[in-house]
Amino acid sequence: MTQYAHIQQRAYDANMQLPKLGLVLFTFGNVSAADRTLGVFAIKPSGVPYEDLSPEKMVIVDFDGKTVAGSLRPSSDTLTHAVLYKHWENIGGIVHTHSTYATAWAQAQRDIPIYGTTHADHNTVDIPCAPPMSNEMIQGDYEYQTGFQIMDYLEKKGMNYEEVEMVLVGNHAPFTWGKTAEKAVYNSAVVEEIARMAYLTEQIRPQVPRLQDSLIRKHFERKHGPHSYYGQ
Amino acid sequence: MTQYAHIQQRAYDANMQLPKLGLVLFTFGNVSAADRTLGVFAIKPSGVPYEDLSPEKMVIVDFDGKTVAGSLRPSSDTLTHAVLYKHWENIGGIVHTHSTYATAWAQAQRDIPIYGTTHADHNTVDIPCAPPMSNEMIQGDYEYQTGFQIMDYLEKKGMNYEEVEMVLVGNHAPFTWGKTAEKAVYNSAVVEEIARMAYLTEQIRPQVPRLQDSLIRKHFERKHGPHSYYGQ
Amino acid sequence: MTQYAHIQQRAYDANMQLPKLGLVLFTFGNVSAADRTLGVFAIKPSGVPYEDLSPEKMVIVDFDGKTVAGSLRPSSDTLTHAVLYKHWENIGGIVHTHSTYATAWAQAQRDIPIYGTTHADHNTVDIPCAPPMSNEMIQGDYEYQTGFQIMDYLEKKGMNYEEVEMVLVGNHAPFTWGKTAEKAVYNSAVVEEIARMAYLTEQIRPQVPRLQDSLIRKHFERKHGPHSYYGQ
């Protein structure tokens, strides 16, 4: 098991952030951390309370969803993680939560409109909400198809997974990802806060306009791209 | 008192979870834990602050609502617990809270519509809200009648208490149950979160449709039934 | 100062409950505790952060609002407390906060409708919201007049201060009272929670009916009056 200890530790640390950030009730969430060289990821075991987790309990799974090491059953969402790792070569971590506000938008089956710079600091577009899956996809290999539903919707919208690192799945909840599991956790807190602010914004002013293009671009470029000047 | 120590401990532990989960203000809630062999349950004493509770203070009551052991007066909702234990043979724990969002739905006298998979992971139906009781039932043996109001409404809706483990009582608040007191507490946190998400969903999109049948079935079967694959 | 130590301690303890219950931001609240025999009350000094308070810092004031002991200036709301103590002979504690939801109802200048049993456990009537004061009252001895505004509105509504222990002052915020400072603090947490639930209830169902009379009476009598059976 020694060769997987680094991603088990990373997955464990990232999973433990979810309750601290207020993003999960009970076990309603999971994080995975991948090692591209080994071609596997470590993921939370299914239904185990956060307080009972330890690094060694993280299950090792390959990018086809086959368990490679670990005695526990992996998260029931494991196949969704596997599909995304397999097709998106530059991600190293994935998070799924049922965080309250982001899930409410997913249940409303609406993209989250870009209303301010908090949103633009992270995305230049509305946060996409993939439509609920078809009956065929659901009755088939559901979690596997969830991964394709996410990828197909981003492609349809012309979005790149390296630029847009968060999505809602209609009627379900958010998925986020990033170069590392830590970044994916960060994104899951960001989508929750953006979802909350957008909800409040529409309550305060129902027909509020979206953010103007120049401000979208400015804020995103402050944090990202060749001329970014945010951070150290 | 020794023969009741196990359910007193169980009831105590479960009661202490309510403030930790943010489900109660002051003493606005109570949990009981039953022993089917002994034909009794242990329940929180009435109006005692959570910080003053101890296992020995849990009152022992039989399924007709008669106090069998304990020097304190049992919860004012004891008769509701007794009726449910008497008629539903396979439950081992009951919880009553006035948690904020679930209570708001009860006050609105509305079933909580099934809008997403967080809901479907636990129920295949809208969470039922029993109508407010008639004047006759209220003026009679109120808490006793509350139990019948709950049972009658589930029966009218064609619901089985082993499948649907949570209900709202119109104008009042939620009741939940389960095979154990722990599971009943879990359900009381679940109904609060589902209530909160459903409220937000309707705010974000007023005429939002309910979840499609295939997704309801899929998510419920992931967690329950012969082919479940959630948990260990 | 020794003869006031008991009410200083009581006022101090009660004041320290406000931040713990999430009812105050910074110094936006105050509690007083009276000794009817001595004809005085102890009240929080004005603008002193809760973490800097100590029992000895509580200022002793008589029922005409004159400072009797203490080197600090008493709360700017002291005259309101004094007027209520002077006219309502059976109260021993008063609380004023700007708690979020109760204050929002006060700003909306609306009584809080009785929508459920959580409300009925404490009041048989809508929680009264006294109208904003006249320009004359405001430009005169404002805090003194606030006390009369509260008393006048209760009288106009035919309410008894021993039955209704909480009020909103329009455009301002809640005041609560009780036989002891502890009970008054309890009431200030109750009015905040009732305000929050009523707000959510109206959001979930805009034209929701008020609670039926039989249920109002039942729940109030469970907790209060000669046949009460709540608590020990």
Place this chain on the structure above:
Amino acid sequence: MTQYAHIQQRAYDANMQLPKLGLVLFTFGNVSAADRTLGVFAIKPSGVPYEDLSPEKMVIVDFDGKTVAGSLRPSSDTLTHAVLYKHWENIGGIVHTHSTYATAWAQAQRDIPIYGTTHADHNTVDIPCAPPMSNEMIQGDYEYQTGFQIMDYLEKKGMNYEEVEMVLVGNHAPFTWGKTAEKAVYNSAVVEEIARMAYLTEQIRPQVPRLQDSLIRKHFERKHGPHSYYGQ
């Protein structure tokens, strides 16, 4: 670096208050503290998590925005701070956050109407929301122009920065200031709470009137001006 230690300490202490007051997620906020004699201010380094901050990490910047001391890059909002210090001679601290409710009002591009005494205790006017900046301002020296946008809007509204110590920038978020960094932090918590209460007030009563003039003046004068009687 010794000569800047006092403002570094002050800026550090003030920055650490933001997460405690629930005003920031991750690094979404910054505080600066100025020394008028030295003509510089200490400000949070950009993108450094609060738990990794220390007084020595605060960057020293002059009122033209030039870094004078410190090895880290200052907050990306540094130029906005510099402009305000340069033009407003009597302020000693500035805070910028993306606190949830204040940011939602900024995204709605609305002034926060004065609905109650909590608001009037701090401002006699609606809390101003400067309109989103023009494309030219955004594409130019954005953070520098943000400072001018704030100043121009206050001037247009006939407001004095020594009386109105908080503003929303449309589509962006709140800025607050004060004689000290501590006071500016206090103001950032106040604007968040006022924003939350105003939102709830409008939900509870959509066409609610603003506060009457006599009450506005009374509450403000209780806390401010020659006849104030709040505090010690």
